[in-house]
Amino acid sequence: MRRLHDARILMYSHDTFGLGHLRRCRAIAHALVDEFKGLQVLLISGSSIAGAFDFKARVDFLKIPSVIKLHNGDYTSLDRHIDLRETLAMRRAIIHDTARLFAPDLFIVDKEPLGLRCELEDTLHFLKGRGATLALGLREVMDAPHLLCSEWARHDVLRKIEALYDSIWVYGPDDFWNPLTGFELSTPLEARLTYTGYLRRHPPTSPPAQALPAADYVLVTTGGGGGGGPLMMDVLAALERTPELPHHWLLVLGPFMPAEEREHIHARARALPRVLVSEFDSHIEHLMVGARALVAMGGYNTFCEILSFDKPALLVPRVAPREEQLIRTRRAAELGLVDWLHPDDAADPACLAARLRALATRSPPSQAPRPPQLDGLETINRLVGDWLDSHPHARRRAGAGGR
Structure with missing residues (x-):
């Protein structure tokens, strides 16, 4: 375990439908604090049930107003009495103020490069100007290429990824699927792409909340x-x-x-x-x-x-x-x-x-003929460790000691 002094990672999970984004970010955050003693992780989440999950020491979450995705792809506020535009404005303000006050060394964004309805864009520029490192984490499969290309083209997403993000982590092996199929990536952007492997899960150390079935x-x-x-x-x-x-x-x-x-x-x-x-x-x-x-x-x-x-x-x-x-x-x-x-x-x-x-x-x-590659969390720890070794601001916060 590497010892740190007040190194900080901010994570963002837009969370509009289901549990996937929150649980993925939580698994990454827990692996990071297990690897780096002294590291603090703060997760910004829109999940309406984030509080139902337990978090390890040095991992905390900030709940922002929830927005839900309807089956037709549209969005609405979880509280139907609040206008969606007001909800999005509150989310943008909370995210920006949190980034300003928390002052992360590294900002890890899950799946949505610019956030829900571009709510991260100002914060990304702000943190970039402060010298923070920005990492985008993508599922190994995002969507059908024609659908993702059309969606991203509306907000010029690919160009903004290249302008803002220092690293792109694909949470899967390179021989399974390319989430950016259909895009023409520049050489600099291609060089920032790392396939991590799948994120291995472990049984919780806490006892089951309910009795397990006795039968097969x-x-x-x-x-x-x-x-x-x-x-x-x-x-x-x-x-x-x-x-x-x-x-x-x-x-x-x-x-x-x-x-x-x-x-x-x-x-x-x-x-x-x-x-x-x-x-x-x-x-x-x-x-x-x-x-x-x-x-x-x-x-x-x-x-x-x-x-x-x-x-x-x-x-x-x-x-x-x-x-x-x-x-x-x-x-x-x-x-x-x-x-x-x-x-x-x-x-x-x-x-x-x-x-x-x-x-x-x-x-x-x-x-199976090709057993699955499940070293994603270890790869992310290595990427963060390499970044801590090379990033001047992080070195000022990092203490002596070894893994």
Whole structure:
């Protein structure tokens, strides 16, 4: 562990839908404070349930007003009584003032280069002028190239990335997918790109919040649950049609699933003898470790957990309004890491039941021809360590001592 004196990292997670951005940033922040003693990390998050997660010492979070993304891609304030423009103005002001007062040495931005509706742009210029280092972290799959190119072209995002960011970290291996497919990158920008590998997850050290199922079970999870109702109901339909399917089934709904979908799922599950339903578990890793296999969508964090805990998995990805999950799932299936179904096929109970039955004999990801690369957190620690060694301002804060 390297000892530091008051080195500071600020992180930004826009968080409009689901849990993925918050959980990814939290995993990175925890790895950094484990590696560097004395480092302080402050995470700015728009997640409405950030407080449901525990954070390690020297990691704190600042909750900004929440904005939610609707299924059609539009945004609205979480509090419907506040105008979206007012919410965005509050977010911009809080972010800028926090950056000014916290005075980070390094600013790590998750996924959105300019922030939600460009809310980071002024702050990025401000920190750049102060000499802070700016790093952009991207999922290994952002979206279909034609959709991402169109979205970024509206705000000249690629040019602004080159003007502002010192580093671009891709949270995946270089042989899985290029998140900037479709863009023509300049040589200087290409040189700033680093593929980290996937971010390995570990079981929590705290005890489970709920008792783990005693029987052999398959875990069905849709992350935050906001778009997960259809998959949960498709799984129930398959179990209703084929009650002789092996194993018990544990459905974790997620905090953002609409109330009417929850009630419908609970009612149907009560009629099935080997189906349990859980509302939400902030330490779902416990449930993943204990599961025989997983059924999920195709989100980044769940995929990392499938690889980390080496679980056979069936993925049914979201296909709209973004194609990110579809691209990730197809590529993972090509590499032999998971099985998958298009949601149109999963809506057929007989088809889904056959795939659920096959989970019992499916090999885990570690037995694929090309086992997954899971050294992303170690790579990020190395990148930050190299930056601390070379950055003059950080050296003034860094103390003596070794790793």
